[in-house]
Every structure is written in C-alpha cells, then in structure tokens.
Amino acid sequence: MEKQLRRKLKNPQVSVTLNSSGGLQQIAGQHLVGPDGTINLGTYGQVYVAGMTIQEAKAAIDKHLTAYLEEPSVAVDVYAFNSKVYYVITQGAGNGDDIRRFPATGNETVLDAVSQVQGLSRLSSKNIWIARPTGGGCDQILPVKWDEIVGGGGACTNYQVLPGDRVFIGQDHLIAIDTWVNKILNPFERMFGTTLLGMQTVQTAKAFPVGNQGVGF
8 A cells, every 4th residue: 555655645654444343244144054064154154063052053153253253252043943844744635645844843733733734625624633753663643623722622632743743634525525526427528528529520510511612592
C-alpha cells in the first residue's frame, strides 16, 4: 500500500484496521452431518462429529474454530436423528402394500405416524398395530385402539413410536373386495367393448357400401 501511494504522495502515512465483525462468517442454522461424519462450516472448513455426544461435538467445533477465531464458543443441539427411522406399512386394498420410511426423533406417536400417510380414507381404522423388535427373534405386537385415540375415550394405545418400529395399517375389506371384483370384470369389459366396436364397424360398412357414391333424390 505504501509503495502504491508513493506514486502520488510524498512520505505517505497510513493506518489499516481489520473490521473483524464484517469479515467473519456467521455460524448459525442447521448443519447436516454428511456421510463422511463431518459437518460443513463454510469458510471455516469441516469438523468430524460422528459418534460424539453433544458436549464432545461442541468441544471439537470450538477447537477447530480456534484456528480462525479468538476464544470461540458455539451452542450445539440435535435437530433430527435422521439415522434412526421407523416404518409405516399400509395394505393397498388389492393394489399392493405400501412401505414408507420416516426419521425417528423420539417424539412421534401413533397419531403422528398416521398423519404421515394422509389419514385412513382407504384404510381400516380397526386393524392397526405396532410391531416392535425385541432382539429375541419375535416382535412385540402392540394393538392400537384408533377410535379411543381420536374420540377422546383414552390415549393409552397412542404409543410412542421407537426407532425400528413398524406401524401396520390394514386395508378396508369393502374397498379390497371392490378392487378384486374390478380386476375380474375389467378384462371382460374390455373384451365386450372391443366386440361391440367391431360390430358397429361392420354395420356401418354395410349401411354405406364401398362404390355407392351416387346420391338419390
């Protein structure tokens, strides 16, 4: 800077101050732990936090930031446990079962799980249960009394959903029967439709024979 100013000024004297508050990148918001176990802090690089407790992760981030900041201190909390999941399995009433996978944060209940599949319009509210792994080879089955949960009669079966749970929602049997009947009748309807179309085509051809181009009066 002094060399540059000497081109226009005689014996220049300058003072330079680093505006730290404007030059530092703010560390805030959610930071997803990547597949390699690190979180990305932007211009401050990456920090490995996989398998650590909250306090251990905070210490690791603070130590990493000492290379850039003076006495850094960050607040760390867990926003979501995306590595732990539960499953909602719904019978498709003759159209095949559907399996959906959701992150388990430790706060979900049966009511939350059902809300994830947009309710029970085509499913059975009488046939819901949780299959919970026990580690002994046989799952623990927890029946759900849906009418009591939504009707206010009792919420004792509105279980907390744990990681690894499978929430099973059975099909509505009337809808399943309707789907089964349609699967049987649809081929016949298509066959009869094709036959009728062919008969109409033949009748049209007979009514207007080829070569009869004249018009009678």
